[in-house]
């Protein structure tokens with residue numbers, strides 16, 4: 392598939408990380424399309440939550456339909472939960488990992504790198520609720536250049552990679 396978009400969000404979900412959820416330079420991809428509005432039980436009672444996952448491109452990040460060297464920037468925010476129930480809000484919103492997750496993240500990361508232009512940037516978001524980021528870097532065979540912990544409990548990590556960076 393050919394595109395002149397500069398940015399790929401490879402796991403867009405409901406685009407909650409975006410300030411402009413329809414940024415003209417971005418192509419939004421996910422493996423699912425769905426609309427969900429229900430009453431979900433939460434710790435503080437019950438609340439209604441809405442979920443819209445409406446990617447421009449429906450595809451698997453382990454097998455992307457783009458040519459090599461296409462994007463300047465790729466955002467990769469894969470599912471990070473293993474033990475969540477299939478019906479829980481967090482699972483609906485973020486997806487779920489199975490036992491093959493190290494291989495899946497390895498293959499997804501390799502695809503992100505393939506579709507990046509030389510010297511392109513990959514932003515990898517990871518939440519350390521169940522799996523420490525160090526295990527993810529082991530699975531993908533690379534560590535970010537630098538990054539930052541954020542969130543209420545500092546469990547969310549934003550890491551920056553560059554295609555073709557000099558190996559340590």
Ligand SMILES: C[S@@+](CC[C@H](N)C(=O)[O-])C[C@H]1O[C@@H](n2cnc3c(N)ncnc32)[C@H](O)[C@@H]1O
Pocket residue numbers: 401402403404405406407408409420421422423444450451452453468469470471484485486
């Ligand atoms: C942590 S959520 C992303 C949240 C998103 N960044 C946001 O701002 O709302 C992970 C997303 O990856 C998607 N996903 C899981 N496996 C995938 C795959 N193999 N290929 C493409 N998308 C996948 C899920 O459907 C889910 O929407």
